[in-house]
Amino acid sequence: MAIAKIPSWWTTLVKKLLFYHNFFVIFEVIQTEVFSQTDVSKKNMKTEQHIKLGRQTALISFLLGTAIFGLYFFTSSFELLSLGYGFIALAGLINLGVLISILFKASKDKDNRTKLFTACGLMLLNIPVLFFYCWATIILLGTMRITFTNSTPTTLTNINIVGCGGGHIDKLESGESETVWVDITGDCSIGIDYLSSGQKKKESVAGYVTSNMGKKMKHNIGGKNEKQF
Secondary structure (H helix, E strand, O other): OOOOOOOHHHHHHHHHHHHHHHHHHHHHHHHHHHHHHHHHHHHHHHHHHHHHHHHHHHHHHHHHHHHHHHHHHHHOOHHHHHHHHHHHHHHHHHHHHHHHHHHHHHHHOOOOHHHHHHHHHHHHOHHHHHHHHHHHHHHHHOEEEEEEEEOOOOOEEEEEEEOOOOEEEEEEOOOOEEEEEEEOOOOEEEEEEEEEOOEEEEEEEEEEEOOOOOOEEEEEEOOOOOOOO
């Protein structure tokens, strides 16, 4: 029995169809891989943006909060105190919004969840810092930080800070200074008595202080002073 011979054009057509089929299959695979990698890249890019935002928010909040507290510590400016209260409220809202955004992203991105949680942890580190600054501010508001300077030509001894929480300085040479932290115990006044060349002398330092009036001030013993309160 004779076997029918397949025409050459048919063989050529089949080869071409197989070639084009394989070409489109390969193209589809490559296209799928490219778009898949693009989606992954976009996903990773968004994740990195969230992580970067969290880190920057934490750092900026820490630096600004520290700057405000530092300036208040050295100046006792009540304007800075008011600024600090406003900053706490504003920074709290911003940090909360960013934190929720990162947590929401972490709930969807399992691959980068650890990195996202790390960014959240970095932001949460500002909470104990905030509590420390608030605690320190309360201490400062309840304390008069007075720098006493001996402006007399003689050595002063047995210097007693009288009133409020009181205090004591053993000796101040001429021109020497020392800072004493005096607790504010309510409505009170602050004065000093001391020995100069064997003579006991008294001076008024602050006529009236009360709770939350703590500040830094200077007092020249035996010299001119600005009237306080």
